[in-house]
Amino acid sequence: MHCATMQRLLYFPKLLSALKQQVKFGTRPGYVCPQKNILEGFQQVRRYSDEWDYDVEKVLQDADFDEFSDRMLRLPQHGHNVFVIQPFVRPFKKSAIKNEMVQEAALTSPQLQLEEALALINTLPRWKAVDSIILGVNHFKSSTFFGSGQIDRLKNIVGQSKNISAVFVNVDILRVKQIIELELALKVPVFDRYTIVIQIFRHHAVTKESKLQIALAEIPYLKQCVKGFPKGLSDRLASGRFVGGTEGMLPETRKELLSQREQKLKKAVSFLKQHRQRVRNDPKNIYPIVAVMGYTNAGKTSLIKALTGTEKLEPRNQLFATLDVTKHKGNLPCSLEVLYVDTVGFITDIPTELFESFTATLEDAAHANVILHVWDVSNPDFRKQQEHVMKTLLSLNFGENLEKRLFVVGNKVDRISENELSDLKKAQPNTCFVSTKTGFGMEEMLHKLEKLTLQASGRTRIKLRVKAYGEEFEWIRRELPVEDMQLDSEYKYAIFTVLVLRSQLEIFKHKFVKKNNVG
Numbered sequence: 001m002h003c004a005t006m007q008r009l010l011y012f013p014k015l016l017s018a019l020k021q022q023v024k025f026g027t028r029p030g031y032v033c034p035q036k037n038i039l040e041g042f043q044q045v046r047r048y049s050d051e052w053d054y055d056v057e058k059v060l061q062d063a064d065f066d067e068f069s070d071r072m073l074r075l076p077q078h079g080h081n082v083f084v085i086q087p088f089v090r091p092f093k094k095s096a097i098k099n100e101m102v103q104e105a106a107l108t109s110p111q112l113q114l115e116e117a118l119a120l121i122n123t124l125p126r127w128k129a130v131d132s133i134i135l136g137v138n139h140f141k142s143s144t145f146f147g148s149g150q151i152d153r154l155k156n157i158v159g160q161s162k163n164i165s166a167v168f169v170n171v172d173i174l175r176v177k178q179i180i181e182l183e184l185a186l187k188v189p190v191f192d193r194y195t196i197v198i199q200i201f202r203h204h205a206v207t208k209e210s211k212l213q214i215a216l217a218e219i220p221y222l223k224q225c226v227k228g229f230p231k232g233l234s235d236r237l238a239s240g241r242f243v244g245g246t247e248g249m250l251p252e253t254r255k256e257l258l259s260q261r262e263q264k265l266k267k268a269v270s271f272l273k274q275h276r277q278r279v280r281n282d283p284k285n286i287y288p289i290v291a292v293m294g295y296t297n298a299g300k301t302s303l304i305k306a307l308t309g310t311e312k313l314e315p316r317n318q319l320f321a322t323l324d325v326t327k328h329k330g331n332l333p334c335s336l337e338v339l340y341v342d343t344v345g346f347i348t349d350i351p352t353e354l355f356e357s358f359t360a361t362l363e364d365a366a367h368a369n370v371i372l373h374v375w376d377v378s379n380p381d382f383r384k385q386q387e388h389v390m391k392t393l394l395s396l397n398f399g400e401n402l403e404k405r406l407f408v409v410g411n412k413v414d415r416i417s418e419n420e421l422s423d424l425k426k427a428q429p430n431t432c433f434v435s436t437k438t439g440f441g442m443e444e445m446l447h448k449l450e451k452l453t454l455q456a457s458g459r460t461r462i463k464l465r466v467k468a469y470g471e472e473f474e475w476i477r478r479e480l481p482v483e484d485m486q487l488d489s490e491y492k493y494a495i496f497t498v499l500v501l502r503s504q505l506e507i508f509k510h511k512f513v514k515k516n517n518v519g
């Protein structure tokens with residue numbers, strides 16, 4: 001076996017020894033071990049034959065639109081040195097906030113929010129957070145967002161620093177009027193969370209599926225820009241955001257451009273959905289599916305890598321490192337093959353439209369037998385994060401039977417103290433606590449996951465007694481997930497323990513039970 005794979009399997013000593021025994025047993029002359037593929041499964045990186053044959057590039061190619069959207073989203077090639085502003089509403093004024101997402105954000109600490117804002121900026125290649133400030137406000141003023149005294153203070157900071165080339169106000173979305181007023185005052189481009197996340201998405205999108213969905217995610221933002229763009233202001237703007245190019249276009253022409261783009265994208269996404277549905281319904285796809293979901297950077301990709309040994313997976317200390325929904329084959333201790341689905345992480349204070357655009361690929365996860373929710377328990381904000389993930393799952397139609405198929409894993413326990421871990425275990429008795437980094441708790445977690453997966457995917461563990469090395473024997477070995485096989489003392493009969501779907505059992509009965517001697 002591959003040496004690196006061996007090392008990874010050392011996380012799971014019992015599982016490893018069981019696998020080794022099975023393989024040894026399989027080397028008996030004349031007998032190929034059905035479990036041999038288990039070990040091979042650990043080494044395999046496999047994209048299933050669900051390739052989508054569609055020319056997305058053709059749909060996305062549109063020079064006029066690119067010029068318009070790049071201008072609105074301000075995508076500089078050179079990056080930015082960013083001044084990060086973390087606004088928070090002073091506690092006694094919380095009732096003044098209407099926006100539900102801002103209200104939710106106001107429940108956490110501004111310091112933690114600022115840390116996330118810095119991580120967002122530093123995730124973008126060539127972007128750097130150079131300074132930051134936490135600003136308490138009584139309420140978010142409609143036109144300028146901040147009060148006039150605060151605007152003066154910000155003007156001073158930004159004006160005096162030669163280093164600052166952009167400002168990031170860490171709120172979900174700023175209105176166009178607010179952006180324009182802030183840009184006029186501060187004389188640098190101003191970004192909100194929506195625009196920053198869109199830019200990260202653009203950088204991290206690899207496949208045509210994610211490129212398409214991200215293009216759709218930009219549309220609501222651009223619509224807002226077109227709607228809120230005030231006449232006659234553009235030439236006063238220093239940032240050049242709305243100046244030149246499509247600025248000269250009539251508002252109707254911009255609207256037309258956007259609506260044509262939206263129609264094209266929606267049509268392509270509907271084809272993508274149909275394709276995904278066909279793949280899901282293909283009777284060949286009988287593997288139970290475990291969708292790994294959670295807040296961004298919680299360790300979803302790391303967990304799948306630890307469970308499957310997939311070399312190509314690259315966990316990264318970045319927000320939204322994963323945008324493509326990918327499937328990775330692994331085995332449960334009972335030998336049953338499962339597909340782990342890696343997914344895009346969620347984040348608070350982002351308009352829901354942004355994640356709704358991912359539904360075409362997230363639908364695969366929504367139909368999964370098990371929804372494995374990963375928490376980063378070392379993050380002081382993890383309770384708020386996990387609440388947010390649950391809310392997002394419900395808003396994205398993951399609600400059906402969610403309680404029955406939900407499996408919660410608290411990751412990164414190597415970064416918390418023993419006391420904290422024991423308090424967490426008491427408070428969350430149904431959660432499996434692990435570290436994908438050290439391997440702590442992984443074996444126990446895997447056994448619990450197996451139990452739920454078998455139950456949720458409708459598999460039954462049964463014994464089949466058949467003639468050794470006969471037709472049925474070969475069929476079982478080839479077609480069914482075999483957990484164990486024993487030969488009788490005379491090597492005449494074999495007793496298989498298999499994990500079967502009702503449909504597989506019916507096929508077996510139809511093929512063999514009547515005509516042959518099967519127990």
Ligand SMILES: Nc1nc2c(ncn2[C@@H]2O[C@H](COP(=O)(O)OP(=O)(O)OP(=O)(O)O)[C@@H](O)[C@H]2O)c(=O)[nH]1
Pocket residue numbers: 294295296297298299300301302303314315316317318319320321322323343344345346411412413414415434435436437438
């Ligand atoms: N200390 C520690 N770090 C971990 C653990 N699991 C993951 N990490 C680190 O956390 C960071 C994020 O890991 P990923 O697996 O990429 O997280 P993710 O949830 O897939 O993130 P996104 O795809 O960006 O949403 C990486 O730097 C990992 O090395 C763990 O158990 N302990």
Ligand SMILES: [Mg+2]
Pocket residue numbers: 300301302315321322342343
């Ligand atoms: Mg990931």
